[in-house]
Amino acid sequence: QITLKESGPTVLKPTQTLTMTCTFSGFSLTTGGVGVGWIRQPPGKALEWLGLIYWNDDKRYSPSLKSRLSITKDTSKNQVVLTMTGMDPVDTATYFCARLHVLSNRFDPWGQGTLVTVSS
Amino acid sequence: SYVLTQPPSVSVAPGQTARISCGGKNIQNRNVHWYKQKPGQAPVLVVYDDSDRPSGIPERFSGSNSGNTATLTISRVEAGDEADYHCQLWDATTDLWVFGGGTKLTVL
Numbered sequence: 493q494i495t496l497k498e499s500g501p502t503v504l505k506p507t508q509t510l511t512m513t514c515t516f517s518g519f520s521l522t523t524g525g526v527g528v529g530w531i532r533q534p535p536g537k538a539l540e541w542l543g544l545i546y547w548n549d550d551k552r553y554s555p556s557l558k559s560r561l562s563i564t565k566d567t568s569k570n571q572v573v574l575t576m577t578g579m580d581p582v583d584t585a586t587y588f589c590a591r592l593h594v595l596s597n598r599f600d601p602w603g604q605g606t607l608v609t610v611s612s
Numbered sequence: 613s614y615v616l617t618q619p620p621s622v623s624v625a626p627g628q629t630a631r632i633s634c635g636g637k638n639i640q641n642r643n644v645h646w647y648k649q650k651p652g653q654a655p656v657l658v659v660y661d662d663s664d665r666p667s668g669i670p671e672r673f674s675g676s677n678s679g680n681t682a683t684l685t686i687s688r689v690e691a692g693d694e695a696d697y698h699c700q701l702w703d704a705t706t707d708l709w710v711f712g713g714g715t716k717l718t719v720l
Contacts, residue, residue, distance in 0.1 A: 529709065531711075538698070538711060538712070538713045538714050539647075539655065539698055539700075539711040539714065540711065541700075541708070541709040541710065541711060544709070552707060552708070552709075554708065555613070555708070588654055588655075593660075596643055596645070596660055596661050597643070597645075597701070597702030597709065598643075598645040598657060598660045598661075598700070599645075599647075599655075599657070599700070600657040600660070600666065601654075601656075601657070602654040602655050602656070603654060604653075604654050605654050
């Protein structure tokens with residue numbers, strides 16, 4: 493069974509840095525054809541793809557957020573870490589991680605998500 | 613950047629068929645995936661690669677993709693189908709992943 497779970501702060505102040513960890517089981521990020529993606533969803537709004545990391549450490553980022561994002565992996569811990577600098581109230585959202593099926597570029601399954609609120 | 617357009621809402625009576633559209637330029641040339649999301653929960657994949665179903669997803673869920681529109685069809689709609697539905701694809705031109713705006717399905 494494949495599971496993913498996000499962990500990190502639930503409240504941040506403006507300008508602070510978000511560090512969100514995705515801990516997964518049931519697959520390995522050393523296996524070819526696998527990736528982990530990050531997606532967020534502001535309250536009541538649409539899903540927004542943020543970025544992803546492949547098994548070979550290649551990475552992709554949303555152009556609109558690229559300057560603020562970093563995604564890294566620790567294969568020994570089965571973890572992927574999302575770092576987003578300069579948090580703003582508009583970044584208030586539920587942050588999800590999900591396994592990427594590279595062949596079809598679909599996300600399945602997803603973690604439960606963590607709501608991050610940015611407020612002074 | 614590539615844009616996916618979904619209707620904000622679709623309503624259907626129980627037992628009827630719901631069709632949720634996802635519009636994009638020449639979308640037929642791309643593989644479209646569909647996710648179901650209930651309030652407070654994570655999205656769940658219900659259709660991938662236009663028309664394939666993951667194991668455990670009822671046959672009532674089907675997909676198609678032609679021209680500039682991909683469609684998720686839910687037959688014999690049940691109360692439990694009430695949720696938000698999101699389409700998604702990978703745009704090879706830009707190497708970016710794109711989501712539609714989501715459609716709220718209401719079962720009357």
